[in-house]
Structures are given as C-alpha cells and as structure tokens.
Amino acid sequence: MLQAGVWKDTDGNFINAHGGGILHHQGVYYWFGEIKKGKTWLLPDQKMECYRVPASGISCYSSKDLKNWKFEKIALSATVSDTESDLDTSKVIERPKVIYNQKTKQFVMWMHVDYKDYSYAHAGVAVSDNPAGPYRYLGSVKPNGQDSRDMTIFKDDNGSAYLIHASEDNNTMYINQLSNDYCSVTNQYIRISEGKRREAPAMFKFGKKYYLLTSACTGWSPNAASYAVSDSPLGDWKPMGNPCIGPFSETTFSSQGTFVLPINAKNGKFLFIADRWNKTDLENSRYLWLPMEVKGDIINITWSAKVPD
Numbered sequence: 001m002l003q004a005g006v007w008k009d010t011d012g013n014f015i016n017a018h019g020g021g022i023l024h025h026q027g028v029y030y031w032f033g034e035i036k037k038g039k040t041w042l043l044p045d046q047k048m049e050c051y052r053v054p055a056s057g058i059s060c061y062s063s064k065d066l067k068n069w070k071f072e073k074i075a076l077s078a079t080v081s082d083t084e085s086d087l088d089t090s091k092v093i094e095r096p097k098v099i100y101n102q103k104t105k106q107f108v109m110w111m112h113v114d115y116k117d118y119s120y121a122h123a124g125v126a127v128s129d130n131p132a133g134p135y136r137y138l139g140s141v142k143p144n145g146q147d148s149r150d151m152t153i154f155k156d157d158n159g160s161a162y163l164i165h166a167s168e169d170n171n172t173m174y175i176n177q178l179s180n181d182y183c184s185v186t187n188q189y190i191r192i193s194e195g196k197r198r199e200a201p202a203m204f205k206f207g208k209k210y211y212l213l214t215s216a217c218t219g220w221s222p223n224a225a226s227y228a229v230s231d232s233p234l235g236d237w238k239p240m241g242n243p244c245i246g247p248f249s250e251t252t253f254s255s256q257g258t259f260v261l262p263i264n265a266k267n268g269k270f271l272f273i274a275d276r277w278n279k280t281d282l283e284n285s286r287y288l289w290l291p292m293e294v295k296g297d298i299i300n301i302t303w304s305a306k307v308p309d
C-alpha cells in the first residue's frame with residue numbers, strides 16, 4: 001500500500017475512487033468512490049472554490065488485503081444528456097458510501113448529488129442485491145427539508161444507521177437516523193457544530209463511544225481535521241480538537257478525510273482514509289491512508305510511510 005504517488009489496480013490502471021468509502025462484507029473489502037474524469041471546470045463568481053468535474057459515476061474495487069485492488073465495475077453509472085436526472089454528466093456526484101441492510105438483504109449507497117454550483121444540495125440513494133453493484137438509483141432528498149452537501153453514512157452494531165451531512169449552507173452538521181431499510185431519512189435528527197462550518201464527515205465506533213471526524217470548509221485546499229466524541233449518535237457531541245500529530249498536522253498531512261475503516265477495532269486500530277485533492281486537475285487527485293489509534297476519547301493520527309499489517 002502506498003501513500004503518495006499513483007495507486008494502481010490489479011490491471012495496472014489508476015484507481016479512480018475519490019471521496020470514497022469501504023464496505024467490508026464476507027471477508028472482502030469493497031472500495032466505492034467518485035470517478036473523477038475529464039478536464040476540471042472552474043466556475044466563475046462562486047462563494048466556494050468552484051472547481052468541478054462532470055459526474056462520471058461511482059466505481060467499485062475489491063480487495064482481500066487492502067493492498068491489491070481489483071476493479072469490479074462501475075457500481076452506479078452516470079447518465080448522458082438527461083438533464084432531469086441527478087446522475088447526469090452535467091452535474092456532480094460526490095462522497096458515495098455503502099452499508100449492508102441485514103433485514104432487506106440489500107446494499108444501500110448514499111451520495112451527495114448536486115448541480116455544478118452546489119445549489120441543489122441533495123442526498124441521493126441507490127440499492128443493489130450485490131455488494132459491487134450495479135446499483136439502482138432510487139432518487140434524492142433534502143433530508144427533512146435541509147440541504148445536504150458533504151456527507152457520510154454510519155451503521156451501528158444494533159443495525160440503526162445514520163446519514164451525517166453538512167447543512168445550512170455548510171454551517172452546521174446534521175446527524176439523521178435512517179429508516180429501517182436505510183433508503184430514507186426519519187425525522188429523528190440533531191444539529192451539531194452549529195456555525196462551525198465543517199465538511200467531510202467520517203463516523204466510527206470504538207467500544208461504547210462514537211467518534212466523528214470532520215474537516216474545515218476550505219474548498220479543495222487542505223485544513224486541520226477535528227473530531228468529536230459522543231455516547232450515542234444522536235447524543236451530546238463533545239468537541240475534542242485535531243487528531244493529527246506532528247509536522248503538517250495543521251493540513252491533515254495535505255489531505256481531507258473521507259472514511260474511517262476498522263482494522264482491529266477492539267484494540268483501537270483504525271485506518272484513516274483521505275483524499276489529496278489536486279484542485280485544478282481533480283482527476284489527478286491522490287489518496288492518503290494512515291494508521292489511526294484510539295485510546296479512550298483520544299484519537300491519534302500520525303504520519304507514517306507504512307500502513308499497518
């Protein structure tokens with residue numbers, strides 16, 4: 001596993017799976033991510049750094065060892081010349097995440113779907129009977145009428161699942177409980193980090209506690225990560241500060257988080273999965289995966305040239 005340079009799949013092609021997430025199912029890791037393809041657009045006169053690439057679908061790679069990644073398929077395809085569709089190449093799809101629903105036996109994917117200028121701010125959902133897909137798009141929502149941009153999903157041990165999304169024009173993070181089939185949101189939600197402008201949420205559990213990592217909101221430029229701890233997903237979240245330690249911790253080692261993967265969760269060993277955006281040439285963005293250790297309330301992410309065994 002490399003942390004810099006170009007990561008290639010088992011066919012020798014560049015791994016194209018940005019803003020991604022990993023599903024661990026029956027001994028296989030499935031990595032889903034945005035296919036970033038084509039020339040980066042720079043949209044004029046926008047509040048946020050408006051570099052975008054057209055929606056090109058969601059990719060899926062599989063691996064048994066987190067080192068060798070086989071391209072499986074395009075898990076969710078974009079549509080061409082269908083401007084009514086959320087998945088049209090005139091729009092953007094970001095940060096796909098997949099969880100498995102034990103009751104419905106379906107794999108459920110949530111993602112951020114948007115117009116180029118981010119004015120649509122919807123969360124889209126798709127399902128499949130197979131982990132790698134293809135996924136069937138069900139549609140998108142503004143959860144409880146609120147906008148939804150950077151997002152993730154989290155499945156708890158008891159089967160409850162949550163959509164975590166940046167809302168109120170990226171000012172406030174929402175944690176929203178999903179329905180039993182994980183395909184819609186319920187009206188059970190909380191607002192956290194009010195006015196703090198956090199993006200790139202990644203939630204995980206260690207012991208009895210829940211942790212939420214986020215970035216600041218600086219477009220595609222890296223900034224300091226921060227995290228919060230709670231006794232329950234819809235509980236009181238206590239802000240904890242930057243989990244990164246040492247040189248370049250103020251820029252999350254030049255990256256922005258997207259997911260936390262349990263490696264040996266009982267012993268507090270996780271993998272912090274992040275993107276190194278190349279904002280003027282987004283398809284040439286890179287990845288950074290770092291070992292992450294949790295002890296009690298404390299998360300440590302340190303620079304390492306080596307991924308844990």
Ligand code: DGJ
Pocket residue numbers: 019048049050051094095150199200218219220256
């Ligand atoms: C950083 C986010 O986390 C990305 O997913 C994307 O929304 C960009 N900002 C847009 O500026």
